[in-house]
Amino acid sequence: MLVARLLEAKLASLYKAGRIVGGVHLGRGQEAVSAALGTALLRGVDVFCPLIRDQAGRTAFGEPLLDCTRTYLGSVEGPMRGRDGNVHRGRPLEGMPAMISHLGAQISLVAGMLLARRLKGRLQGTVGATCVGDGATSTGAFHEAFNQAAVEKLPLVLVVANNQFAYSTPTSRQYAAGDLVERAAGYGVRGWSVDGTDLLACASVMREAVRLARAGDGPQMVVAHMLRLCGHGEHDDAFYVPDSARAGHYGRDCLEVAIRQLVEKQVATVDEIVAWRDQATDDVQRAVAQAQQESPPDPFREDWASISTRFPISQ
């Protein structure tokens, strides 16, 4: 959480300074949910397809900070080599697919990765997880894919981060159901509802949902409630978020809550947390500095190939 918050603050500064083109979309306010999911998964075993606001989950799952900074800053050394940017990054062969922008489209892709493992007889003990926001639940892709995963009884953990706004559209214009978790019953899967600002609650729910999926209980739908504590992207000041929402329970900062929880439960002291922060600040600075020194892609050396096949194929 801490690393993601600091990294994203740095990305926001770089964006505002004109050093990052395209866009920067932060996960501020969603770190507890994302980190709880990332830590519940096993790197090298599980599949994790993060979405826009999952820097914390990516870091917790084990994505190197350099993958992030290189992709944002367009280093040719990064996994996307300047061909795609920002959150559209991944290492598909290492269980981290690279999202496309079309919401809901990654759910069936993760289902397919799991199905492949089933066909190869290696599904046992594996979980696939992906995240969407409240907005994505309105897409046809979401419905098609989650229904499909339920039909195939795949070990898929689908996390819905309900941050109350899809870009600027409030949930009242997005769906008419009560809690989105009610939909789980319609798909015939287990549903979980959790306070996304409460790290301990998130950690406990994610651990249990992942455990059940791993144990063969089929898809799990986790709906986490929070408020997006930033604009849709750094170009957006979120003027449309009413003060009442900011002042409400979900307007609280999950990182502050988490620090308080860790100190109260005597998991960590304030001094230790300060030391973590200093370490994370150094790590972020190093990752940014290195990516900034690396070469950008060269259009004259780019092979401009959109397929791996080389034509003509010899007879």
Add this chain to the structure above:
Amino acid sequence: MSVTYIDAIREAQEKLLHDDERVFIYGQDIGTFGGAFKATKGLAARYPGRVFDSPISEDAMIGLAVGAAIEGMRPIVEIQFADFASIAFNQIVNQAATHFFRTGVPVPLTVRLPSGGTPGSGPFHSQSVEGTFAHYPGLIVVTPATVSDAYHMLIDSVAISDPVVYCEHKFLYRWLKAKSINGDHLPIGQARIARAGKHATVVAYSAMVHEAIRAADRLQHDGWEIEVVDLRSVKPIDLDTVLASVARTGRLLAVGEAFPWGGVTAEIVSLVSEHGFNLLDAPPQRLNSRDTPVPYHPKLWASHRPTPESICDALRHLLRF
């Protein structure tokens, strides 16, 4: 014994399932039922767990297949009718087609699209969408016109490590027969001279190859020798074979069953105009369907698509220059 085009598709899938355990087939009604056109008849029983029904969810069908392909499988997805590929459009053009360029990881996916018109099928079970998919970088689009190509090009499509949109023509399913499944087995990306000639070149693909050959047969009575090029794959286009033919004949007519705005025939005319303008003795022509949805009634349908008569008319016009 003769083999039909649909037999060839079924045989190819059986061979693929038999030879390669990475292959599985996913689609609507393809399991026990054997598919709307029986392209998977008996395969679910013979290869348990590897030929299975999907929900009516074209988007999720392709999404699942892309995920499985990333994990090393070789999925074949049967979209029940090419028209329904519109629902899968996003996953095909944005997920599958961009994946190699973005990540360096190829997606060995084959999407089978039962394409083209048959009498009485109407606006939503008749479309030819090859040009739409060919527009997108990252896809290979093939349009077999013969029994042998239906077989070998499906096997070759699955062997290719990139997404292949395999457009099989429904009219040819049972109408087109051959003595044997064996043929010249040209590689994907290479066109074939389906009929040799010297006065004009017709570039066609899929079912239109046969309509063009019939037209050429008729014009032979008038002394015209028409060359017919079967493109076989519309992406990539074998421009060398097309240009060599135009160099022999000096005249070009591109024929396609798809709607007339843009598409494969426009691409052919454009490429030949750009790269072979000096070879042309007459303005290059193109003939497509009419610019309306595909009509239901057989009489309207027969007048909507190119036919031997309309191809003959277009050729006579071309030969008058």
